[in-house]
Amino acid sequence: MLADVHAIDLHLPRRDRQTDQDRPLLMAQTDTREPRHRTAAHWLDALDARLQPARVRIARCLPGRLHQALADHNRRLLVEPDDGQARLTQLRGEAREPVGTLALDSEERLPEALADHRRRTTLRLPETAVLRRVLSLPAQVRPRLSEVLHHELDRLSPFPADQLFYDARLLPTAKRAARIRVELALCPRAPLEDWLTRLARAGATVERIDWAGAWRGANLLPPRRRPRRRPPRLGTDGWLVLLALALLIAALATPLWQRHAHLARLEQALGAARAQALESDRVRQALEQARQGSLAALEQRRLQPRALQLLGELSTRLPDDTWVQSLEFDGRQVELTGESASATALIALLEGAPGIASVRFRSPVVQIDRNGKERFNLAFQLEAAEPAP
Numbered sequence: 308m309l310a311d312v313h314a315i316d317l318h319l320p321r322r323d324r325q326t327d328q329d330r331p332l333l334m335a336q337t338d339t340r341e342p343r344h345r346t347a348a349h350w351l352d353a354l355d356a357r358l359q360p361a362r363v364r365i366a367r368c369l370p371g372r373l374h375q376a377l378a379d380h381n382r383r384l385l386v387e388p389d390d391g392q393a394r395l396t397q398l399r400g401e402a403r404e405p406v407g408t409l410a411l412d413s414e415e416r417l418p419e420a421l422a423d424h425r426r427r428t429t430l431r432l433p434e435t436a437v438l439r440r441v442l443s444l445p446a447q448v449r450p451r452l453s454e455v456l457h458h459e460l461d462r463l464s465p466f467p468a469d470q471l472f473y474d475a476r477l478l479p480t481a482k483r484a485a486r487i488r489v490e491l492a493l494c495p496r497a498p499l500e501d502w503l504t505r506l507a508r509a510g511a512t513v514e515r516i517d518w519a520g521a522w523r524g525a526n527l528l529p530p531r532r533r534p535r536r537r538p539p540r541l542g543t544d545g546w547l548v549l550l551a552l553a554l555l556i557a558a559l560a561t562p563l564w565q566r567h568a569h570l571a572r573l574e575q576a577l578g579a580a581r582a583q584a585l586e587s588d589r590v591r592q593a594l595e596q597a598r599q600g601s602l603a604a605l606e607q608r609r610l611q612p613r614a615l616q617l618l619g620e621l622s623t624r625l626p627d628d629t630w631v632q633s634l635e636f637d638g639r640q641v642e643l644t645g646e647s648a649s650a651t652a653l654i655a656l657l658e659g660a661p662g663i664a665s666v667r668f669r670s671p672v673v674q675i676d677r678n679g680k681e682r683f684n685l686a687f688q689l690e691a692a693e694p695a696p
Contacts, residue, residue: 381399381427382397382398382399383397383398383427383428383429384396384397384398384417384427384428384429384511385397385398385403385428385429385431386409386428386429386430386431386502386506386511386513387431388411388430388432388502389433391410391411391412392408392409392410392411393408393409393410393411393502394408395407395408395409395417395418406418409505409506409509411501411502411505414508415509416509416510417509417510417511427514427515428506428511428512428513428514428515429513429514429515429516429517430499430502430503430506430513430515430516430517430528431516431517431518431519432494432499432516432517432518432519432527433518433519434518434519434520436494436518437492437493437494437518437521437527438464438492438493438494439490439491439492439493440463440490440491441478441488441489441490441491442463442488442489442490442491443486443487443488443489444486444487444489445485445486445487446484446485446486446487448487449477449487452475452477452489453475456473456475456489456491460473460493463491464493466493466495469496470495470496470497471493471494471495471496472493472494472495472496472499472516472527472528472529473491473492473493473494473527474491474492474493474525474526474527475489475490475491475492476489476490476522476524476525477489478490490522492518492521492525492527493527494518494527499516512534513528514528514533514534515528515533516528617636617641617689618634620660620662620663621634621643624656624657624659624660625647625653625656626647626648626652626656628647628648628680629645629646629647629648629653630645630646630647631643631644631645632644632645632646633645639688639689640686640688640689641686641687641688641689642669642684642685642686643683643684643685643686644682644683644684645682645683646675646678646680646681646682646683647680647681647683648679648680648681649681650668650672650681650682650683650685651672653666653683653685654666654667654668654685657685657687662689662690663687663688663689663690664687664688664689664690665686665687665688666685666686666687667685667686667687668683668684668685669684669685669686670684
């Protein structure tokens with residue numbers, strides 16, 4: 308039935324001493340009805356889990372004494388049950404200090420090393436005591452994921468929902484995917500109740516139930532069973548310390564703010580000057596292009612002969628028995644089509660003219676039967692120098 312599940316092997320005692328009379332009372336104390344809203348404790352736990360790596364990195368940068376003082380202030384108690392005994396470990400930052408054991412069937416209090424400080428307690432189960440599986444659900448259930456999982460526990464696990472402690476997390480998926488992936492972790496509820504009651508009698512209130520290898524922020528304990536965190540009470544000295552810290556931060560931040568404001572003004576002025584320089588460069592380039600175009604036009608006009616001068620030169624050079632039917636002139640290349648008594652003699656006449664070169668026939672000369680003349684099609688190049696009048 309379960310896919311991607313770690314087998315359960317919870318070596319914790321059953322609640323054999325529980326009678327039918329106290330069962331309703333136990334169910335009232337461990338209510339796991341359908342969750343309606345996320346509590347403030349749930350949000351605080353999630354925020355604490357996200358900030359924990361940052362706190363660890365910051366603590367490593369602090370001086371030794373301050374780091375040790377913070378570690379002593381934030382001591383935690385780790386309880387690892389194994390059958391009827393539990394190992395007790397005190398956590399100070401990243402340091403672990405074994406402080407003894409606690410028997411489930413005894414009435415002894417916590418060891419003396421733990422009795423002088425109110426601490427946060429975590430009940431850590433073996434990895435084999437937790438069932439885990441990965442679910443694929445429609446993306447529409449994301450806002451009400453907790454309620455959906457609660458209703459689906461009877462189908463997703465071999466235990467009824469009121470006999471389970473569970474937690475879930477969203478696995479990375481595409482932003483607009485049609486389905487989401489959820490990792491669900493659960494364990495039987497009854498074996499843990501004895502340990503919760505025993506730790507409460509010993510003076511340790513459990514705020515977290517996780518397992519070896521759990522993801523960051525995992526907590527199988529229902530939100531309504533978790534102790535409420537009260538903000539610390541600050542006396543006069545505490546408020547004075549906070550005021551001094553605020554003034555110190557303001558004194559350190561004021562020069563930085565002034566420097567940032569000055570840099571912002573300089574950046575704004577530099578941006579305006581840069582925009583003006585770019586506009587001036589654009590206008591200069593436009594003027595330069597206009598000047599180059601005018602010079603090119605004047606140069607072309609100076610070097611190329613005029614069409615009227617070309618016509619006058621051809622009228623002078625061509626003999627009277629020659630007729631020009633078409634003349635094409637593109638500035639340097641001239642093409643003539645017409646009739647003449649001797650088309651071959653035209654080449655010599657045109658080559659002798661100044662400014663005319665490369666005189667050649669474009670096609671073979673054709674003899675006209677009706678008048679005895681020759682039809683020609685010749686072309687020549689005009690040199691840069693203007694032809695003589």
